[in-house]
Amino acid sequence: MALNQDDVAKVAHLARLAIDSSNTQAYADDLTSILALVDQMQTVDTQQVDPMSHPLDATQRLRPDEVTEADQRNLLQQGAPAVEQGLFLVPKVIE
Amino acid sequence: MQWEAVIGLEVHVQLATQSKIFSGASTAFGAEPNSQACAVDLGLPGVLPVLNEKAVEMAVKFGLGVKAEIGRRSIFERKNYFYPDLPKGYQTTQMDAPIVGPGVVDIVLEDGAERSIRIHHAHLEEDAGKSLHEDFQGMTGIDLNRAGTPLLEIVSEPDMRSAKEAVAYLKSIHALVTYLGISDGNMAEGSMRCDANVSVRPKGQETLGTRCEIKNINSFRFIERAINHEIERQIELIEDGGRVVQETRLYDADLDETRSMRSKEEANDYRYFPCPDLLPVDLDDAYIDYLRSQMPELPEEKKARFVEELGLSVYDANVLASSRAMAEYFDRTREICGDAKQAANWVMGELTGRLNKEGLEIQQSPVAAEQLGGLIKRIIDNTINGKAAKQVFAALWDGEGHTADDIIEAKGLKQVTDTGAIERVIDEVMANNPAQVEQYRAAEPDKRGKMVGFFVGQVMKASKGTANPQMVNQLLKQKLEG
Amino acid sequence: MIDLTLTQLADGLAQGDFTSRELTDAYLARIAEHDAQINSFITVTEDSARQAAEAADARRAAGQASLLTGIPLAHKDIFCTQGVRTSCGSKMLDNFVAPYSATVVEKLDQEGMVSLGKTNMDEFAMGSSNESSFYGPVRNPWDAQAVPGGSSGGSAAAIAARLTPAATGTDTGGSIRQPASFCGITGLKPTYGRVSRWGMIAYASSLDQGGPMARTAEDCALLLSAMAGFDPKDSTSIQRGVPDYRSALDSPLSGLTIGLPKEYFGDGLDASVADVLQAAIRELEALGVTFKDVSLPNTRLAIPSYYVIAPAEASSNLSRFDGVRFGHRCENPQDLEDLYKRSRGEGFGAEVKRRIMIGTYALSEGFYDAYYRKAQQIRRLLTQDFLAAFNEVDLLLGPVAPTTAFNLGSKNNDPVQMYLEDIYTLGINLAGLPGMSVPAGFAAGRPVGMQLIGPHFEEARLLNVAHQYQRVTDHHQQAPAL
The missing domain is CATH 1.10.10.410 (Arc Repressor Mutant, subunit A)
Structure with missing residues (x-):
């Protein structure tokens, strides 16, 4: 499947990536060639095969319901780009 | 033309665990911003989720309470989208293999009529944080304390036909989760939140109309208004020759209106896929049977018992069993005074009237069940008459004495039978x-x-x-x- | 000192031939002298290394030293290290100081090992040449024109150049084995779930696995014993005891059957690499190993399957890098959208963006079944191939990469050419198997590794074979001239 510049723009938007418009064609070409590689999968019949999400046949372990984490706000916010009164700041959210 | 509304509800219930669904941070309400958001909740690099056993247990109990098939192998999936209150850029939720399969909830309408509403499924997921829109130099503040709080999302079939039915359904769910002790059901603190899918169709038509999803309905009162408002909007729209567009609408309680949220709707492609950091949750018969043996008496069973064993009317039984707190208060009062009918009359009459007047929940009643029971006992044994009893009740409410007997003594209300x-x-x-x-x-x-x-x-x-x-x-x- | 293996260093420390402080100073001096050319370190933690060395010497003096106490090592910069920048090779995390340490780092700290710093890597572990690092490419110590392989290229190069005796690495599709092969060192990717992923910045969660990199199999055995083990913080960590990998090293190889997958020796394998492998096979035969031809018929599908699954998981895992809570944030964002797009657009390099976009595309509506689901089905076929082969043979042997280290700049403009490099390593990750790269010789002056692949949890067997091979060969003892 060949991707064009519009497809790249759409995917870049979904992934919230700013792509310089001078690069979209290059990305389109790269993604197209990667998809061509990936499309080799379509030659195999897998109708009867269960998808495998995980390499081992393990199951989820459950954790006791205990509060183990103390307040570490100061430490955890040390690298935050913008904080005020303990809140992370972002440009105004309009709903 | 006669119109019929078709309503389905998605109810988000915060589960009453101590810690979050995937981290060891506290779920307590009302803490300082971000003081209960640990590295996992913040989605810092390298952190990993581990599932809380209580959240699973609570979900299974709900499933048993709605007679549902429990998912023997449930899967967590990621719902991917960007939003500042969603730290990882995805919500961990369940889609293809939820923990609770199809079930059924009985509802009681105001006129006493009963109906069954089918549950499509219920699944576990994590709550998001909160955006605070107060002005921080024109910025929005993000508090992630709520992020990672376990939610059970209960999805109904589109089985409701009026806003009143939706309210009755929500009340049944509320009763069930509080009976089960899996949620405090506190709507004011957001422990129960509701989205409604509403469509209208000409009466008698089989196919469903185009639906709108109304988000952000957070009280029993608002749900009725919001749904009625939306039904009217859709009917008017169609009668004026328009067409309902499938969209998400936000209910604004202050303005009492719903408005389109197209901005959030645009290009939604959540790219669900199985969360690779979590494994399938396998539940075996022994586990489910054990939880079944731990189930408390549920509203339906309680009602039946009230009618059959205590001789209450169906109406009284419905009212008294409507919440776990009410039922427990009644049961305790009854045990002490030894007369179910008197206890029912007092709980539903004097007590409920006063609570409503003061805007209090029964859990907040200044008069404890023990006190009320003691008071009724004195009516039954003729120590006081009905008139004096009301005086004693008022005095208990005002904290003038510890027991009915104290007040009767102090006020000289003992009945003269000489x-x-x-x-x-x-x-x-x-x-x-x-x-x-x-x-x-x-x-x-x-x-x-x-x-x-x-x-x-x-x-x-x-x-x-x-x-x-x-x-x-x-x-x-x-x-x-x- | 710097030519000693980990095991020899442990003996030297135990006998008091030198102190940890002396050893640490020697390595720090070597890094200062040579790393400007090699660029294998992103961060050198001189001060904390010296402090840790002194603490280790004190611990030894107090008689509380373990085998590894006082031995220096380096961590791939994908492992969170508390108080030290953890960049993952990305501009996105250039300013990120981890507030906690990865479980692997903590375990090695507890042994008293001395961290010299953080090694260079492909950005977010996405690459096979170490050219995608924000901190510039790493040079192969054997040939400055050659890449060291990737993504754990910094770790491999630093060990080969004797800048550290050992290092941690991670392997999602070959990222320990391929650089180990290109740099002539020994590296082991354990069974998925054997080593905790907590604090290891996720690329593709269902494939990522940390492991040891060192000069010899014996060194890897020592390190793995300390790194491996169940971690309650990682849901995918396996609850299974950790064997003493060192004690199994000396078992004789007679009676062992190793399979040679015919798909690993066909077209595409460089003849000079094939020759080195043939010689290695003869050496092992002399040690009593029987070889048998086997088939992994779906091998050609490993690349397409991997390049859907890994980018899909990555696209979601990397959503948390959004400029809100940590990491790079663009200047003066106009609105939320702008904040997200520019922060991510500026913070991520081209290869990371490519993989995020491929993954996003593969998961998006309408394509999920054709790409993601299909890739997961093929993942099962590939796994079944391996399990079938292990019914016939104890281990598998093959090349790590089709060629020796290629030249810098020769493939980084063509992602597909780069991806084809991983043909012999990806399947092992998809199946969750342990695999290792063992120095087997040289072709035109560049090292060649042979890959040993085992059934799940058979790390001890791999290490045993590698160790016996290293007892009769000296490829792993060769040092590049700097």
């Missing part, structure tokens, strides 16, 4: 009202019944309400007939 004492009061009253006595005696016998009331009132007044009313009646008649 014949001699009552006769003395009657004599006094008759002596003070000779004209009325003469009138009585001159009246036709069938008119006298009414006239006796005057004397009863005078005697009760003179005894400061402590005379036993039945005895007063009886003795008065004897003396007046003279």
Whole structure:
């Protein structure tokens, strides 16, 4: 499947990536060639095969319901780009 | 044209765990911003989720409570989208293999009619944080304390036909989750939140109309208004030749209107896929059977017991079983006083009336079940009469005494049942009202019944309400007939 | 000192031939002297290394030293290290100081190992040449024109150049084995779930696995014993005891059957690499190993399957890098959208963006079944191939990469050419198997590794074979001239 510049723009938007418009064609070409590689999968019949999400046949372990984490706000916010009164700041959210 | 509304609800219930669904941070409400958001909740690099066993247990209990098939192998998936209150850029949720399969909830309408609403499924997921829109130099503040709080999302089939049914359904869910102890059900704190899918169609038509999803309905009161508003909007739109567009609408309680949220709707492609950091949750029969054995009495069973064993009316049973707190209060009161009907009357009458007046929940009642039970006991054993009982109740409410007995003693409300004492009061009253006595005696016998009331009132007044009313009646008649 | 293996260093420290402080100073001096050319470190933690060395010497003096106490090592910059920048090779995290340490780092700290710093890597572990690092490419110590392989290229190059005796690495599709092969060192990717992923910045969660990199199999055995083990913080960590990998090293190889997958020796394998492998096979035969041809018929599908699954998981895992809570944030964002797009657009390099976009595309509506689901089905076929082969043989042997280290700049403009490099390593990750690269010789002056692949949890067997091979060969003892 060949991707064009519009497809790249759409995917870049979904992934919230700013792509310089001078690069979209290059990305389109790269993604197209990667998809061509990936499309080799379509030659195999897998109708009867269960998808495998995980390499081992393990199951989820459950954790006791205990509060183990103390307040570490100061430490955890040390690298935050913008904080005020303990809140992370972002440009105004309009709903 | 006759229109019919079709409503399905998605109810998000915060589960009453101590810690979050995938981290060891506290879920307590009302903490300082981000003080309960640990590295996992913040989605810092390298952190990993581990599932809380209580969240699983609570979800299974809900499933058993709605007679649902429990998912023997449930899967967590990621719902990917960017939003500042969603730290990882995805919500961990369940889609293809939820923990609770199809089930059913019984609802009771205001007129007492009962209906069954089918549950499509219920799944576990994590809550998001909160955006605070106060002005921080034109910025929005993000508090992630709520992020990672376990939610059970309960998705109904589109089985409801009116806003009232939706409210009744929500009340049933509320009763169920509080009975099960899996949520505090506190809507004001957001422990229960509701999205409604609403469509309309001409009555008799099979196919469904185009639906709108109304988000952000957070009280029993708003849900009725929001849904009715949306039904009217859709009918008007269609009757004016328009067409309902499938969209998400936000209910604004202040303006009492829904408005389109197209901005958030645009290009939604959540790219669900199985969360590779979590493994399938396998539940075996032994586990499910164990939880089944731990189930408390549920509203339906409680109602049946109230009617069959206690002889209450269906209406009373419905009211008293409507919430776990109410039922527990009633049961405790009944146990102490030993009379289910009296207990029911007091809980539904005097107590509920006062609570409503003061805007309190039954859990907040200043009068404890033990106190009310003690009070009713004194009515039953004739220590006080009904009038005095109301005085005692008011005094208990105001904290004037610890027990009904204390107040009866302190206020001298003990009922007078001594014949001699009552006769003395009657004599006094008759002596003070000779004209009325003469009138009585001159009246036709069938008119006298009414006239006796005057004397009863005078005697009760003179005894400061402590005379036993039945005895007063009886003795008065004897003396007046003279 | 710097030519000693980990095992020899442990002996030297135990016998008091030198102190940890002396050893640490020697390595720090070597890094200062040579790393400007190689660029294998992103961060050198001189001060904390010296402090840790002194603490280790004190611990030894107190008689509380373990085998690894006082031995220096380096961590791939994908492992969170508390108080030290953890960049993952990305501009996105250039300013990120981890507030906690990865479980692997903590375990090695507890042994008293001395961290010299953080090694260079492909950005977010996405690459096979170490050219995608924000901190510039790493040079192969054997040939400055050659890449060291990737993504754990910094770790491999630093060990080969004797800048550290050992290092941690991670392997999602070959990222330990391929650079180990290109740099002539020994590296082991354990069974998925054997080593905790907590604090290891996720690329593709269902494939990522940390492991040891060192000069010899014996060194890897020592390190793995300390790194491996169940971690309650990682849901995918396996609850299974950790064997003493060192004690199994000396088992004789007679009676062992190793399979040679015919798909690993066909077209595409460089003849000079094939020759080196043939010689290695003869050496092992002399040690009593029987070889048998086997088939992994779906091998060609490993690349397409991997390049859907890994980017899909990555696209979601990397959503948390959004400029809100940590990491790079663009200047003066106009609105939320702008904040996200520019922060991510500026913070991520081209290869990371490519993989995020491929993954996003593969998961998006309408494509999920054709790409993601299909890739997961093929993942099962590939796994079944391996399990079938292990019914016939104990281990598998093959090349790590089709060629020796290629030249810098020769493939980084063509992602597909780069991806084809991973043909012999990806399947092992998809199946969750342990695999290792063992120095087997040289072709035109560049090292060649042979890959040993085992059934799940058979790390001890791999290490045993590698160790016996290293007892009769000296490829792993060769040092590049700097």
